Amino acid sequence: MLLLPLFVLFASTQAVLRFKLVGTYPAVIVTYLTFALPFATWLMVSYLGSIPIELEEAALVDGATRLQALWSVIVPLVLPGVVVALVFSFLTGWNDVLFASVLTAPETRTIAVQLQAFSSAQEGGGLPLYGQLMGASVVSALPVVILYMVFQRYLIGGLTAGGVKG
Numbered sequence: 001m002l003l004l005p006l007f008v009l010f011a012s013t014q015a016v017l018r019f020k021l022v023g024t025y026p027a028v029i030v031t032y033l034t035f036a037l038p039f040a041t042w043l044m045v046s047y048l049g050s051i052p053i054e055l056e057e058a059a060l061v062d063g064a065t066r067l068q069a070l071w072s073v074i075v076p077l078v079l080p081g082v083v084v085a086l087v088f089s090f091l092t093g094w095n096d097v098l099f100a101s102v103l104t105a106p107e108t109r110t111i112a113v114q115l116q117a118f119s120s121a122q123e124g125g126g127l128p129l130y131g132q133l134m135g136a137s138v139v140s141a142l143p144v145v146i147l148y149m150v151f152q153r154y155l156i157g158g159l160t161a162g163g164v165k166g
Helices: 003-017 025-049 053-061 066-095 098-103 109-122 130-163
Strands: none
Touching: 025 066, 053 066, 066 098, 066 130, 098 109, 098 130, 109 130
């Protein structure tokens, strides 16, 4: 639905500014930002709305400056929401095939597009290259697993933040 207008926009910008966009990483990055940034903003607005203002006011009454209240009270409460938005935005771009297959050149393809190429490649007998596909799938899943392992406590904190009453 949005793919053709996006391609036309990049091609016309490329013609007017004489700056190559189609077939480069910046085109894909800008495309992913236009989809991930509004969702992350919407997610963070709803998450920030759930933090009571009384916590900041209590820190100010206790003698903290606004910056200290922000850094020591608000940021630890907001961190799980930021991590959830970050992980979601990363996974959206990491798993996308549609934009990357149209807006990139063969030498700038993403991992998801290369995995798709493995599934359509065939051996001499006409079967897909399952061994190479499985190996590439494991390698492509490693960054996601590492990202989850690093941010696991924040993700769990974000999931259980609304579970306590009072």
